[in-house]
Amino acid sequence: MGGGVTQATVLVLGLDNSGKSSLLNALRPPEQRASLTVPTVAHKQDQFQSGGVSFSAWDVSGASRMRALWERHYRYANAVIFVVDAADHLRLVVAREELELMLAHPDMFGRRVPLLVLANKSDASHALSATHVAAALGLERIADKPWHICACSALTGSGLADGIAWLARQLREQRSNK
Amino acid sequence: MGGMSRWLDVVVGTDDIDINTLPSNIALVDLQNDNEFKLVVGDLGRGEESPRLKIFKGAMQISDISLPDLPLGVVSLYTSETSPRSTPLIAVAFSTCVYIYRNFKLFYKYYLPTVELNASEMEVWNKLTDPANHNEETILALTETLHNMPQKILSIQSRDFLAMTLEQQLEFLENSTDLPKKRDREIACITTLRMSSVDRYSVSCVVVGTEDGEIIVLDPQTFTQICLVKLCTVKKTPYQMVATGLYNVDYRITVATREKCVCLIKREWKEGRLLFSTEEHVVAIEVLTADSSIMVICTDNTLASYSKKGKRQWLVNLEHRPVAMTLVPILHLGVTLVAVALASGHLHLYDGKARRDSMFLRDVVSVMKFGQLGQEEHVFIIVTSNGNLLLKILKRTADFNPHAAGIELTGAPVAQKPWLIPKKSKLFLEQSVRERETAVAMHESFQHELNRLRLLAAKTLLEAHTKSDNFIGAGVMEPIRLSAEVEGLGPVFRVTLQVENTSADKAVVGLSVLFNVHSTNYKVYNPYIKVPLLGPGNQIKFPTKIEEIFSENINPDVFFRNVTGQAGEGSLIKVLLLKEGRPNPVLAATVTMPPTDPLMIPYDKIQSSGFGQSDK
Ligand SMILES: Nc1nc2c(ncn2[C@@H]2O[C@H](COP(=O)(O)OP(=O)(O)OP(=O)(O)O)[C@@H](O)[C@H]2O)c(=O)[nH]1
Numbered sequence: 100m101g102g103g104v105t106q107a108t109v110l111v112l113g114l115d116n117s118g119k120s121s122l123l124n125a126l127r128p129p130e131q132r133a134s135l136t137v138p139t140v141a142h143k144q145d146q147f148q149s150g151g152v153s154f155s156a157w158d159v160s161g162a163s164r165m166r167a168l169w170e171r172h173y174r175y176a177n178a179v180i181f182v183v184d185a186a187d188h189l190r191l192v193v194a195r196e197e198l199e200l201m202l203a204h205p206d207m208f209g210r211r212v213p214l215l216v217l218a219n220k221s222d223a224s225h226a227l228s229a230t231h232v233a234a235a236l237g238l239e240r241i242a243d244k245p246w247h248i249c250a251c252s253a254l255t256g257s258g259l260a261d262g263i264a265w266l267a268r269q270l271r272e273q274r275s276n277k
Numbered sequence: 278m279g280g281m282s283r284w285l286d287v288v289v290g291t292d293d294i295d296i297n298t299l300p301s302n303i304a305l306v307d308l309q310n311d312n313e314f315k316l317v318v319g320d321l322g323r324g325e326e327s328p329r330l331k332i333f334k335g336a337m338q339i340s341d342i343s344l345p346d347l348p349l350g351v352v353s354l355y356t357s358e359t360s361p362r363s364t365p366l367i368a369v370a371f372s373t374c375v376y377i378y379r380n381f382k383l384f385y386k387y388y389l390p391t392v393e394l395n396a397s398e399m400e401v402w403n404k405l406t407d408p409a410n411h412n413e414e415t416i417l418a419l420t421e422t423l424h425n426m427p428q429k430i431l432s433i434q435s436r437d438f439l440a441m442t443l444e445q446q447l448e449f450l451e452n453s454t455d456l457p458k459k460r461d462r463e464i465a466c467i468t469t470l471r472m473s474s475v476d477r478y479s480v481s482c483v484v485v486g487t488e489d490g491e492i493i494v495l496d497p498q499t500f501t502q503i504c505l506v507k508l509c510t511v512k513k514t515p516y517q518m519v520a521t522g523l524y525n526v527d528y529r530i531t532v533a534t535r536e537k538c539v540c541l542i543k544r545e546w547k548e549g550r551l552l553f554s555t556e557e558h559v560v561a562i563e564v565l566t567a568d569s570s571i572m573v574i575c576t577d578n579t580l581a582s583y584s585k586k587g588k589r590q591w592l593v594n595l596e597h598r599p600v601a602m603t604l605v606p607i608l609h610l611g612v613t614l615v616a617v618a619l620a621s622g623h624l625h626l627y628d629g630k631a632r633r634d635s636m637f638l639r640d641v642v643s644v645m646k647f648g649q650l651g652q653e654e655h656v657f658i659i660v661t662s663n664g665n666l667l668l669k670i671l672k673r674t675a676d677f678n679p680h681a682a683g684i685e686l687t688g689a690p691v692a693q694k695p696w697l698i699p700k701k702s703k704l705f706l707e708q709s710v711r712e713r714e715t716a717v718a719m720h721e722s723f724q725h726e727l728n729r730l731r732l733l734a735a736k737t738l739l740e741a742h743t744k745s746d747n748f749i750g751a752g753v754m755e756p757i758r759l760s761a762e763v764e765g766l767g768p769v770f771r772v773t774l775q776v777e778n779t780s781a782d783k784a785v786v787g788l789s790v791l792f793n794v795h796s797t798n799y800k801v802y803n804p805y806i807k808v809p810l811l812g813p814g815n816q817i818k819f820p821t822k823i824e825e826i827f828s829e830n831i832n833p834d835v836f837f838r839n840v841t842g843q844a845g846e847g848s849l850i851k852v853l854l855l856k857e858g859r860p861n862p863v864l865a866a867t868v869t870m871p872p873t874d875p876l877m878i879p880y881d882k883i884q885s886s887g888f889g890q891s892d893k
């Protein structure tokens with residue numbers, strides 16, 4: 100209580116190969132980083148601190164077969180990071196569909212859970228801009244949650260800090276308002 | 278019906294895409310071995326544009342190669358099994374040759390073998406080129422011999438020669454002393470056939486169909502001919518081939534021809550056979566791998582299914598002319614649908630003859646294909662007749678079962694077959710008269726036979742029962758068979774034990790079945806089953822439930838298990854067959870339990886694996 104560190108459970112969602120695990124890897128202190136990420140099976144837990152918030156992150160598998168398992172985590176989530184591969188133009192519609200299914204789920208709908216959308220792989224050629232991704236995902240239609248989008252690269256780390264800082268600010272504000 | 282759609286539309290910038298192609302000229306290829314499938318299109322060009330091989334990543338064209346001629350077919354194949362995997366080859370067929378590309382570079386050109394000239398034709402030309410024979414009479418006589426040969430087998434030079442007047446012929450012979458060249462074969466269509474494994478990356482060979490009605494199979498390493506078969510005794514021109522099976526094991530090449538019929542070639546057949554004929558021209562065929570049945574769309578607005586023996590199973594009348602067809606296999610739903618595009622711009626998906634989905638595309642389809650594109654497994658790729666590219670992705674939650682919402686029930690178009698009621702024959706009428714006249718006698722004789730049958734059955738049972746005692750004494754349990762079958766996705770499986778008595782005359786009594794589970798991983802609901810008397814030649818099934826038990830601390834490895842594989846060491850369950858009064862089990866079998874589908878693992882177990890307990 101009081102000046103203590105805020106605790107938050109954040110759910111990292113996104114299609115397979117979008118860079119969720121790479122992203123969490125980039126948020127670790129340099130000496131703890133793995134040099135290679137492999138496709139995640141089921142889910143993994145990870146910790147990181149930012150902006151006075153201690154995050155406990157759930158990295159799920161984005162494979163088509165495994166996406167049905169996402170909803171099992173919704174009830175506990177205090178925040179959601181939705182990772183999109185901005186260079187995979189073809190599957191933007193699939194990302195949009197999964198995002199809409201998540202937002203419409205009874206365990207999510209109407210809850211003021213902050214949503215951070217990361218347009219990842221900004222370093223890749225043909226990567227779309229954050230505005231382009233926001234339009235493709237139809238983010239402007241989200242009314243029940245505070246949301247924010249930024250372009251980032253899990254490989255170079257650029258853009259990542261800004262996004263997480265926004266999320267930490269949202270969570271701290273929410274706690275202090277209670 | 279936007280909200281109900283099972284498909285996600287990919288927004289494709291149409292400005293710079295203009296594709297003019299044929300159904301055979303399109304392939305989905307893992308070009309760079311990174312599981313990111315590219316769309317490879319043999320484009321015929323349009324107007325000034327020359328033919329090109331275009332490569333698309335998603336809807337974005339990333340490269341192209343100029344082609345020397347109009348492409349007739351584009352296929353991709355692996356020709357060696359190396360590790361790490363080599364990149365796939367792309368074969369493009371033109372009228373007289375096949376170009377093979379590796380890493381976008383021309384790597385090999387294959388020319389069809391030329392046709393040897395007919396011996397008697399050659400003889401005529403030997404005489405014709407001899408100056409001593411250059412007088413009217415001999416030439417007239419020789420021309421006559423040429424004329425009497427079937428036109429089809431003659432070389433171009435002979436055909437031209439026959440069309441000349443006598444003066445022209447003389448002049449021609451003065452100026453040239455060449456013998457006619459061998460005749461070139463022409464390619465009509467191309468496909469691939471797996472050599473010895475159905476694996477996605479296994480070695481395939483190129484199969485070429487020629488205008489002369491032959492099918493040629495090429496060796497995957499050397500690209501030399503390893504097999505040449507005539508399609509049919511009567512000349513048929515192939516235009517679409519579907520090869521299923523394995524070249525080294527057993528295969529079928531189903532061939533649509535331009536002569537309103539479908540032919541078949543099988544392994545070790547010296548010549549292909551006519552499988553069935555259609556009333557109108559065939560637009561396209563597809564072969565379902567499950568039962569080798571053949572789907573055919575024809576210009577008389579029909580979709581029909583033929584058995585692998587060539588018998589028509591059903592026929593559906595379509596509202597408009599069909600223009601394209603492709604298979605839509607959806608593995609996780611366990612169905613293979615058939616997509617049929619109509620000239621009206623409609624696209625229908627059929628499961629058998631039942632329509633499961635419909636789309637209206639506004640544009641008429643020219644070519645379509647379903648498969649993996651990019652990272653996405655279920656993509657419908659549609660090229661429209663005005664050169665646009667449409668991409669539709671199947672929703673993860675889509676369902677095609679007939680009870681799902683949004684399916685219009687198949688209406689009138691499905692032709693209802695009338696009942697097959699045979700005409701009353703003379704034989705039938707006579708029999709019915711006899712039955713009326715001698716009803717009592719017939720009934721009595723039937724009852725008599727029935728009683729005899731019952732007596733025989735009782736006698737046999739008694740005999741088997743008496744013999745069954747000796748059976749124990751002898752201790753031979755060979756005639757008893759025990760087999761088990763596991764069904765379900767888990768964690769609760771249904772195991773059906775089947776105990777069979779194969780003996781011809783002995784029954785067996787006093788048997789029982791006992792389950793022996795090694796680890797605590799499984800719970801058997803009914804571990805001891807008493808088997809009742811088992812008559813000779815009889816079998817009894819015992820279904821039992823077996824549940825996989827997960828410990829409180831679930832091992833994350835269970836999520837890694839392949840659902841179709843086996844669950845490993847702890848998953849063996851022993852089934853013992855016991856006989857009353859014998860200290861040892863008479864038979865034992867082991868059942869390997871499949872792993873539980875990760876999606877079926879109980880929710881509370883996943884939770885106890887640590888999720889949700891945010892650290893205090
Ligand atoms: N160029 C580029 N590649 C990236 C970036 N982030 C991730 N990748 C690559 O994308 C691939 C997939 O990354 P992962 O982090 O395993 O993806 P994921 O979302 O965890 O995938 P699943 O666990 O299968 O759901 C890897 O080969 C990464 O190297 C990025 O910012 N730029």
Ligand SMILES: [Mg+2]
Nearest residue numbers: 119120138139
């Ligand atoms: Mg991952």
